[in-house]
Amino acid sequence: MRKGSDHNTKRSLNRDNAPSRFKHLFLLSEELELLVEDWTQVERKNRARELEFPRFKEAFPEEPRYPYDYILLDNGKYANVRSHLDEQALERALERLKLREDKVLDEAALPSLEKKLSKLSERIQSGAYEFSEPNVIQVPSVLALSDDDFLEEAVAEHEDLVVAEALREVLCGIFDPTFEETSCGDRPGCGTHACLFQIRHSWTGVYWVMRWNLSPHFFRDMKESVLQSALGTLIDDELVAAMLLDYVRKGLCTDEIRGNGLARLLRNIYLHQVDVEARKLSEIYEKDATTSSEPDEQKSEFVRIRYVRTGDEILAGIAGHQDLAIGFRDDINDFLTFNLGLEGCRLPETHHLQSDSIMFNNIILYTMVHNVEEQSWRRKAKESSKRRLRSHRLLQSDRKFGVNTMLNTLVSDAKVFRLCESSD
Numbered sequence: 146m147r148k149g150s151d152h153n154t155k156r157s158l159n160r161d162n163a164p165s166r167f168k169h170l171f172l173l174s175e176e177l178e179l180l181v182e183d184w185t186q187v188e189r190k191n192r193a194r195e196l197e198f199p200r201f202k203e204a205f206p207e208e209p210r211y212p213y214d215y216i217l218l219d220n221g222k223y224a225n226v227r228s229h230l231d232e233q234a235l236e237r238a239l240e241r242l243k244l245r246e247d248k249v250l251d252e253a254a255l256p257s258l259e260k261k262l263s264k265l266s267e268r269i270q271s272g273a274y275e276f277s278e279p280n281v282i283q284v285p286s287v288l289a290l291s292d293d294d295f296l297e298e299a300v301a302e303h304e305d306l307v308v309a310e311a312l313r314e315v316l317c318g319i320f321d322p323t324f325e326e327t328s329c330g331d332r333p334g335c336g337t338h339a340c341l342f343q344i345r346h347s348w349t350g351v352y353w354v355m356r357w358n359l360s361p362h363f364f365r366d367m368k369e370s371v372l373q374s375a376l377g378t379l380i381d382d383e384l385v386a387a388m389l390l391d392y393v394r395k396g397l398c399t400d401e402i403r404g405n406g407l408a409r410l411l412r413n414i415y416l417h418q419v420d421v422e423a424r425k426l427s428e429i430y431e432k433d434a435t436t437s438s439e440p441d442e443q444k445s446e447f448v449r450i451r452y453v454r455t456g457d458e459i460l461a462g463i464a465g466h467q468d469l470a471i472g473f474r475d476d477i478n479d480f481l482t483f484n485l486g487l488e489g490c491r492l493p494e495t496h497h498l499q500s501d502s503i504m505f506n507n508i509i510l511y512t513m514v515h516n517v518e519e520q521s522w523r524r525k526a527k528e529s530s531k532r533r534l535r536s537h538r539l540l541q542s543d544r545k546f547g548v549n550t551m552l553n554t555l556v557s558d559a560k561v562f563r564l565c566e567s568s569d
Contacts, residue, residue, distance in 0.1 A: 215319060222381035229315045230308075232266045238310035242404055249404035250303055258303050265304060272384050276309075276395045277302050279402060299401045309392065309407040312385075316410060319379050324413060325420040330455035331409040337506055340455045344462075344510065348451045351462035353470035354503050354510065355493040357481070359416075359457040364399050364408070367415060368486035375414050412457060415485070419459070422480050423452040430473060460505045470495055 215223045239259065242250050250258075268274040279299040301309075321332060329340035369390060376386055389411070392398060398408045427450035449464040450473060461477065463470040474495060481490045496503045503510050 218381060220381070222377075222379055223319055224381045226315060226319070226380060226382040226385045227270060230266065230269045230311055232262050234311040234314060235262045235265055235307055238307050238314065242306060242310060245404060247403050249306060254303055258307070261304065262307075265308065269308065269388075272387075274308065274388070276305050276388075276392050276397055278395050279397060299396075299399070301397055301402050301405070305397065306404050309397065309405065312388065312392075313407040313410050316380075316407075316414075320410070320414050320417075323379065324417055325424060327423070327453045328413060328417065328420050329453060331406070331413060337455055340453050340506065341508065343451075343453055344460075348462050350447070350449055350464040351451055352498045353463040353465070353467060354496045354498055355461050355470070355474050356496075356503055356505055357459040357477070357490065357493050359459070359481075359487060359490060360400075362489045363412065363457050363487070366487050366489050367393070367398070369393060371485055372411065372415055375418065409456065416454065416457070418485065419477070419480060420452070420454060422484075423461070423477060426450075426473060426476055427452060430469060455506050458506055460503075467495070 215229075216225050218224050239250075239262070243255070265274065279301045281297050282300055284296050284298045317333070324332065327343070329335050329343070330337055372393065373386065373390065376389060380386060392407065393411070397405065398411060399405070400408065402408070430450055431448050447464060448469065451462040453460050459477070461473065463473060474493065478490060478492050481487045498510065
């Protein structure tokens with residue numbers, strides 16, 4: 146009997162032991178598997194985006210739309226915000242947390258959590274819901290030298306994560322449209338790439354640069370009174386304000402907890418005042434540099450002030466005198482220290498980009514000075530000569546046209562004069 150003719154014996158055929166004429170089929174199948182895997186990741190991201198804005202599709206990511214009809218009062222504040230924390234909002238929040246790649250929710254606890262959404266909504270509407278303090282667990286370290294090395298990680302309850310995500314969705318529709326264009330990061334359609342785009346295209350001529358890093362102790366130094374006043378500018382709902390303050394007091398407002406998008410939104414709300422103050426200061430400094438006490442006199446110094454913020458990192462760039470850069474730096478630092486209560490904010494160093502570089506958002510920023518070669522000078526000289534010749538030709542054509550029109554008018558006047566004489 147020929148080897149392999151027995152039907153009971155199974156032979157595993159793979160790319161290594163397959164004949165040469167069939168190997169391209171295995172390569173094609175592997176490519177298809179990779180394409181399917183990439184497509185599933187894209188579908189998951191699109192599904193998460195649809196859950197973010199369920200009733201609308203984003204035509205442009207810079208113009209997010211929100212599925213809520215907020216009640217705007219005469220004083221410019223929004224009332225009855227708690228009514229939007231219904232069961233549908235909690236379901237959308239749960240679906241978004243499921244689609245996260247870091248797996249913040251335990252799959253075994255999902256069925257029981259889905260059954261509790263209606264009761265969670267009732268507790269929120271009645272004001273009986275309270276956040277719980279995060280649990281601290283020990284996680285094996287990736288860089289562990291032995292089996293006894295563990296890292297402590299704060300983990301929030303699943304119910305708290307769902308409620309916080311629903312709160313983030315509701316508050317984002319109120320506060321996000323009021324943020325400045327210089328506020329980038331942790332916003333729909335305005336992430337880190339938007340910040341780098343601003344630096345690349347609108348920071349031309351800037352060479353004095355300073356950077357504030359508020360990340361080490363920002364949430365620890367954050368004042369409840371300042372946060373409450375910032376929330377009170379647009380929200381007139383005592384229940385939602387009490388929930389947010391309880392969220393901060395229980396220690397959930399931190400970057401150490403995974404899936405905690407509400408903490409980053411509260412940070413943007415808290416630091417929005419710095420963005421507004423920086424815009425006002427830049428307008429004042431630029432206006433003072435271009436005008437003086439006498440109306441007809443202008444200063445020759447060119448001043449340009451740029452400002453951008455990504456999360457808890459602030460970057461300011463100034464084109465002007467060094468004293469002006471130091472003054473702007475001191476004003477921003479005083480506002481952070483005294484108005485916002487961030488006492489741990491250190492005075493940043495002022496860097497000159499033509500001789501130094503600076504790290505911002507894990508990216509090194511510096512200026513590029515291009516060496517102009519002799520060929521480029523020759524090319525520019527040829528282009529300038531061509532422009533002069535073109536302008537000379539246009540001038541000659543204009544003169545010729547003017548002479549022709551003048552002669553035509555003289556001839557027409559002579560004909561009219563002759564007709565008048567013949568009639569007499």
